[in-house]
Amino acid sequence: MQVTSPAFKQNARGALADVQLQKALGNVRAGFIDKRRKAMDALPEFDRLRDEAKAIKDHALASLDLYLEAYETKVKASGGHVHWAATAEDARGIILDICRAVGARTVTKGKSMITEEIELNDFLEGNGIRPVETDLGEYIIQLRGEHPSHIIAPAVHLNKEQVEEDFRRVHDHLPVARDLSEPESLLAEARRVLRAQYFEADVGITGANFLVAETGTSMIVTNEGNGDLTQVLPRVHVVVASIEKIVPTLNDAAQILRVLARSATGQDMSVYTTLSTGPRQEGDPDGPEEYHVVLLDNGRSSMLGTEFQDMLRCIRCGACMNHCPVYHTVGGHAYGWVYPGPMGAVLTPSLIGVDKSGHLPNASTFCGRCEAVCPMRIPLPRMMRHWREREFERGLNPATQRWGLGFWAFFARRPSLYRLGASIGIPLLSLFGRRKGSFGTLPLAGGWTKHRDLPSPQGRTFLQQWRDRDTLRQEART
Amino acid sequence: MNATEETRKPRVGLFVTCLVDLFRPVVGFSAVKLIEAAGCEVDVPMTQTCCGQPAYNSGDRADTRAIAENTIRAFEGYDYVVAPSGSCAGMLKKHYPGLFRGDPTWEKRTEAFAAKVHELVSFLADEMKVTSVAARHDGSVTYHDSCSGLRELGISAQPRALLASVEGLTMREMRDPDVCCGFGGTFCVKYPDISNAIVEKKTETIREAGAETLLAGDLGCLMNMAGKLSRQGSGVEARHVAEVLAGMTDEPPIGKGGR
Numbered sequence: 001m002q003v004t005s006p007a008f009k010q011n012a013r014g015a016l017a018d019v020q021l022q023k024a025l026g027n028v029r030a031g032f033i034d035k036r037r038k039a040m041d042a043l044p045e046f047d048r049l050r051d052e053a054k055a056i057k058d059h060a061l062a063s064l065d066l067y068l069e070a071y072e073t074k075v076k077a078s079g080g081h082v083h084w085a086a087t088a089e090d091a092r093g094i095i096l097d098i099c100r101a102v103g104a105r106t107v108t109k110g111k112s113m114i115t116e117e118i119e120l121n122d123f124l125e126g127n128g129i130r131p132v133e134t135d136l137g138e139y140i141i142q143l144r145g146e147h148p149s150h151i152i153a154p155a156v157h158l159n160k161e162q163v164e165e166d167f168r169r170v171h172d173h174l175p176v177a178r179d180l181s182e183p184e185s186l187l188a189e190a191r192r193v194l195r196a197q198y199f200e201a202d203v204g205i206t207g208a209n210f211l212v213a214e215t216g217t218s219m220i221v222t223n224e225g226n227g228d229l230t231q232v233l234p235r236v237h238v239v240v241a242s243i244e245k246i247v248p249t250l251n252d253a254a255q256i257l258r259v260l261a262r263s264a265t266g267q268d269m270s271v272y273t274t275l276s277t278g279p280r281q282e283g284d285p286d287g288p289e290e291y292h293v294v295l296l297d298n299g300r301s302s303m304l305g306t307e308f309q310d311m312l313r314c315i316r317c318g319a320c321m322n323h324c325p326v327y328h329t330v331g332g333h334a335y336g337w338v339y340p341g342p343m344g345a346v347l348t349p350s351l352i353g354v355d356k357s358g359h360l361p362n363a364s365t366f367c368g369r370c371e372a373v374c375p376m377r378i379p380l381p382r383m384m385r386h387w388r389e390r391e392f393e394r395g396l397n398p399a400t401q402r403w404g405l406g407f408w409a410f411f412a413r414r415p416s417l418y419r420l421g422a423s424i425g426i427p428l429l430s431l432f433g434r435r436k437g438s439f440g441t442l443p444l445a446g447g448w449t450k451h452r453d454l455p456s457p458q459g460r461t462f463l464q465q466w467r468d469r470d471t472l473r474q475e476a477r478t
Numbered sequence: 479m480n481a482t483e484e485t486r487k488p489r490v491g492l493f494v495t496c497l498v499d500l501f502r503p504v505v506g507f508s509a510v511k512l513i514e515a516a517g518c519e520v521d522v523p524m525t526q527t528c529c530g531q532p533a534y535n536s537g538d539r540a541d542t543r544a545i546a547e548n549t550i551r552a553f554e555g556y557d558y559v560v561a562p563s564g565s566c567a568g569m570l571k572k573h574y575p576g577l578f579r580g581d582p583t584w585e586k587r588t589e590a591f592a593a594k595v596h597e598l599v600s601f602l603a604d605e606m607k608v609t610s611v612a613a614r615h616d617g618s619v620t621y622h623d624s625c626s627g628l629r630e631l632g633i634s635a636q637p638r639a640l641l642a643s644v645e646g647l648t649m650r651e652m653r654d655p656d657v658c659c660g661f662g663g664t665f666c667v668k669y670p671d672i673s674n675a676i677v678e679k680k681t682e683t684i685r686e687a688g689a690e691t692l693l694a695g696d697l698g699c700l701m702n703m704a705g706k707l708s709r710q711g712s713g714v715e716a717r718h719v720a721e722v723l724a725g726m727t728d729e730p731p732i733g734k735g736g737r
């Protein structure tokens with residue numbers, strides 16, 4: 001996927017002018033927030049559960065190497081294979097080899113952001129293998145040749161009328177007069193169309209919400225059950241997961257599950273929680289003949305031990321973007337790579353470099369709502385600020401910004417000059433603005449006055465007035 | 479402890495904040511009146527400037543530290559440091575300590591300083607146990623929760639409780655008062671179009687609330703919202719919550735002329 005993060009501002013302008021998108025984004029505000037709120041209210045111990053979930057991940061990250069090795073041993077013991085992929089390219093190569101070894105023509109896919117990160121679909125297609133997305137949202141955007149705009153609701157940027165249009169265009173073998181006006185009818189149609197694909201596929205690829213070291217199990221949560229069919233019906237099941245998905249025990253995974261769906265969609269649990277451990281065993285009624293796990297690093301291990309380590313606790317619930325005022329106005333695609341919203345603003349610079357994605361950690365008001373709702377208590381604004389510090393150190397921010405800041409800091413560091421400058425500039429400004437009370441335009445303030453008036457200063461500064469008052473008082477005393 | 483110490487009034491250093499100093503001194507005088515009414519003595523150190531957020535949030539740690547040192551020097555002698563702004567108080571209280579972590583001379587000093595810092599309204603309600611103010615405001619108001627005050631310092635119930643004690647005042651809550659107004663300090667000039675889209679949603683909820691006056695505890699957010707309301711030709715007036723609590727509403731509202 002082409003990185004368009006450097007063009008964030010243009011992307012954002014396009015998004016603001018997109019009427020369909022703006023309508024769809026209204027659903028994010030209305031849908032997710034209230035549902036999460038209700039789920040919180042129904043569970044008084046939620047904050048304690050968050051602390052526990054955080055502690056579990058912190059512990060796992062502190063001994064990540066040990067847990068990964070333990071996990072590998074268990075997967076092998078259950079008859080599965082583990083592949084280590086340092087980069088996206090490595091991961092793609094490994095997956096292609098697995099597909100080629102079984103002569104795969106079609107692969108079905110469960111929802112996975114990691115396969116977006118490694119750009120798997122384009123790669124497979126380029127190698128003559130047809131990937132079929134089975135999650136409804138992913139299926140829709142695959143039809144449209146788009147990328148997810150949200151990590152748990154990939155097609156949230158679309159309205160149902162747009163989806164109906166796509167279905168009528170692509171499913172042209174179905175009766176024209178059918179009713180597709182409701183989300184349910186759209187889901188039913190996608191199911192019918194997809195059912196056949198499950199049986200055609202030679203390989204099923206899923207992501208993982210958790211990798212359990214204790215048992216060598218991978219776990220996914222879905223609401224459509226498509227993940228189950230993806231991993232059970234084909235001959236080969238490939239799990240693609242990043243290394244930080246590891247948790248020590250099944251109990252730990254169950255603990256984190258208690259905060260995951262509640263934070264994401266406000267559900268107590270997702271509809272399906274699916275565990276898979278190795279290939280089909282003697283006596284199993286179903287399951288794949290081969291079971292592979294591709295463990296992706298792709299820059300994550302270099303976050304360990306830095307101020308960005310906390311980001312590796314992320315369980316991809318999406319709550320941060322659901323509550324983000326910037327995401328609400330520009331949507332996910334504007335961020336220009338795989339991960340949008342506050343979590344993307346922190347993670348993207350770690351994975352593709354801050355020189356390409358510098359806008360992301362800057363385009364935040366630091367309102368702090370993301371951190372306030374994050375079930376894993378990830379200090380997202382703090383880490384965005386760390387990225388700004390790294391940019392500043394490397395001189396990556398625009399020259400005008402640096403000069404402006406330098407000019408301002410010169411005065412802020414020198415109290416007497418600050419007072420002197422203010423005592424001259426402010427009364428002057430006030431003189432011009434006094435009658436109307438505000439400015440519609442003002443030199444050097446175009447960023448502000450483009451969209452709003454600038455309230456004029458009242459008159460002399462507070463410090464000037466206070467000093468006069470003090471002098472008067474002292475004179476009165478003597 | 480002798481008698482004079484026992485009855486000595488707490489000494490409060492007022493951190494005016496640069497926006498109040500430069501744009502709206504009446505907020506500073508309102509703060510002085512409220513703090514004095516709560517039984518404290520107020521002083522305003524002349525060596526204060528800005529809390530340093532513009533540098534801090536732009537990634538410039540060296541300038542931020544220099545500014546922070548200046549603030550700490552100016553204020554560490556007081557019993558309390560009070561600011562009429564959740565975001566500046568949050569900066570002093572929650573972010574200064576992180577700047578000096580591991581620094582043998584400054585770490586302890588900064589922590590001691592930070593412990594004394596309070597935002598104005600929460601200082602009155604939580605520290606001075608003020609439950610009502612002697613003020614009158616005939617009209618309806620709506621209150622916006624500025625982000626830093628709300629999420630860093632837990633300010634939400636206090637201003638509403640004190641406003642409820644103002645005679646003649648009717649509260650008309652807006653929808654989602656806790657949603658950001660899009661100001662974000664330098665954000666609003668770095669990303670003007672996004673900031674504008676956010677503040678447009680905000681002013682919509684403000685107008686829907688149907689109150690005559692918009693109140694908040696942070697002048698930055700207020701100037702953003704008032705500037706947008708003014709550009710939209712709305713008649714809703716904007717004031718800092720301290721002006722109403724102190725009964726000092728003779729000055730024209732933010733961004734309105736007429737003197």
Ligand code: SF4
Pocket residue numbers: 313314315316317318319320321343370373374375376377378
């Ligand atoms: S950063 Fe927190 S809120 Fe955002 S997706 Fe990750 S876990 Fe969820």
